[in-house]
Amino acid sequence: MPEKITLEKKVLSENDALASNLRKTFDENNIFVINLVSSPGSGKTSLLEKTLAKLDEKFRVALVAGDVQTENDADRIKKAGGTMVRPIVTGGSCHLDARMIKKSIDQFDVTNIDLFIIENVGNLVCPSSYDLGEDMKIVLISTTEGDDKPLKYPGMFRKSSVMVINKIDLLGFSEFELKKVKDNAHQINGSLEIMETSCRTGEGIDVWVNWLQEQVIKKKNNSSKS
Numbered sequence: 001m002p003e004k005i006t007l008e009k010k011v012l013s014e015n016d017a018l019a020s021n022l023r024k025t026f027d028e029n030n031i032f033v034i035n036l037v038s039s040p041g042s043g044k045t046s047l048l049e050k051t052l053a054k055l056d057e058k059f060r061v062a063l064v065a066g067d068v069q070t071e072n073d074a075d076r077i078k079k080a081g082g083t084m085v086r087p088i089v090t091g092g093s094c095h096l097d098a099r100m101i102k103k104s105i106d107q108f109d110v111t112n113i114d115l116f117i118i119e120n121v122g123n124l125v126c127p128s129s130y131d132l133g134e135d136m137k138i139v140l141i142s143t144t145e146g147d148d149k150p151l152k153y154p155g156m157f158r159k160s161s162v163m164v165i166n167k168i169d170l171l172g173f174s175e176f177e178l179k180k181v182k183d184n185a186h187q188i189n190g191s192l193e194i195m196e197t198s199c200r201t202g203e204g205i206d207v208w209v210n211w212l213q214e215q216v217i218k219k220k221n222n223s224s225k226s
Contacts, residue, residue, distance in 0.1 A: 018098035022133030040122030
């Protein structure tokens with residue numbers, strides 16, 4: 001057991017050093033960065049399709065789509081209008097790490113990016129431990145899951161700044177309770193900002209996109225003052 005703990009500490013230490021360098025690069029170029037995480041099937045890619053369709057003409061958006069085996073998500077986002085999209089196929093790894101992000105960001109011109117979106121592998125456990133140089137982790141859940149998700153995976157919700165509740169058009173078709181999931185999330189992280197969306201009906205999408213737009217502008221404005 002001590003050997004395993006030592007190895008994990010070494011891996012995370014190396015990752016954190018790379019993430020720190022990435023964050024410096026992002027900050028120097030005024031790039032707002034989000035790390036979007038969720039369970040498989042919560043609707044990350046659907047949300048990003050909607051997001052890119054609305055934002056790609058306003059901002060220079062780069063995106064990396066992480067998946068265990070395929071490039072399907074990256075292909076979908078490209079078809080939705082994404083012009084700077086790269087896949088990361090982990091080959092079995094349950095998370096993205098800073099080394100993968102460094103390799104991907106080197107394929108972009110960082111002076112030509114306003115918003116960098118990291119679509120992480122579908123998992124609420126492993127990605128919580130890995131800093132990718134992002135400004136914020138954003139956790140996505142859906143109404144087709146349990147409303148106890150924040151209690152079952154507290155690490156992810158504790159480290160996230162925003163929780164997006166997706167598939168609200170399906171409320172009432174299961175035992176999922178909106179108030180309960182919000183209460184559970186705030187029990188873990190009292191400062192967690194919460195939004196509600198439906199990619200099928202479009203409800204809440206503008207709120208999400210406007211919020212994201214505000215964050216991009218805020219980072220540029222803060223950088224110009226410093």
